[in-house]
Amino acid sequence: MNSTDLMKQLPAQWSTFGPGYDWLFYFIYWMSVVLFVGIIGTAIYFVVKYRRQPGVKAEPTGHNLVMELAWTVAPVVLLVLLFHWGFAGYVSLTTPPPDAMDIRVRARKWSWDFEYPNGGHTANQVTIPVNRPVRFVLSAEDVLHSMYIPAFRVKRDAVPGMYSTLWFQATHTGDTRFFCAEYCGAADEPVTQPDGTQRDTGHFSMNGMVHIVPQARWSTFLEGILRAPSHPDGREFTAAEWGEQLYTQQNCNTCHSVNGSPMTGPTWQHIFGHEAALTDGTRVMVDENYLRRSILEPNAQVVQGFNPVMPSYQGSLTDRQLDALIAYIRSLR
Ligand code: HEC
Ligand SMILES: [Cu+2]
Structure with a gap:
């Protein structure tokens, strides 16, 4: 040394x-x-x-x-x-400056949701403009988490049932990592990725990237998150292709498989167009409306054999993202 x-x-x-x-x-x-x-x-x-x-x-x-x-x-x-x-x-x-831009940050086991001023969302990745004050308004949906960005020298707990805030002004463009700095448990079983590989999940995987970009690129990024992504050749993703991407981006894959094996939640394979048995003893046809309700109000109709542990995605998915996820589940029938 x-x-x-x-x-x-x-x-x-x-x-x-x-x-x-x-x-x-x-x-x-x-x-x-x-x-x-x-x-x-x-x-x-x-x-x-x-x-x-x-x-x-x-x-x-x-x-x-x-x-x-x-x-x-x-x-x-x-x-x-x-x-x-x-x-x-x-x-x-x-004390954030009065002109700071607000980003809503929701922490849950085991992912971070970022909501931008235009209503768009990203999961586990946040893109912010350089040289501009940004305020994170944090909350937690289940247990204590903590937003920690070492390169910015900021850390703040995210607490269930209240808001806490954190602000910073980035001075460099580039990518830097953020972490959950409050132990928040781990999943019992590994998660199957879309490519078939297995991944453990839990507190230790609850980290992600801050992308700091110039103001002009940030504006383009903001418009982009409300639209379906595009292939390299410029062709827009189909709804089902976008849904497949959202399946991992939004961390649905930590609880749902697409290959038939049950995890914390039911598999998505072959559910569309079939009947699902609910805990209240009734059966319900899995169609677009049922899927939409299952994502927005997961505890309204709980599938038999599973615990009501799915978080609500009300307000954290745009309508178009919901449509895309439903189109993807449909394509797995
Ligand atoms: C923490 C684990 C967890 C996460 C993350 C999760 N779910 Fe679930 N999900 C469950 C569980 C458990 C059930 C079954 C109980 C129920 O119906 O609420 C379920 C049920 C469902 C159902 C009904 C399935 C059926 O067979 O009838 C749909 C649709 C669904 N989830 C979609 C999603 C989507 C879309 C996402 C990601 C945006 C997601 N889930 C993220 C745990 C999770
Ligand atoms: Cu955490």
């Missing part, structure tokens, strides 16, 4: 909070190093120097007013300064 590694204990500074936060961190860090070495060094020196020796009698030292004042006043000054810097930083971290 050389001296520059020692200085670089924090990730790259990608938000306006970076310089002030890091300065205070290193100040406290190096102050602790100097005090630790100084105090422990002196203690060891005294232990050796004043150890019991034959013929030397211990004598009480009495008071030293100057020294006692110095070791009282110096720490008080330091603590007042640290409090001032820490509190000023706290105030700026918790």
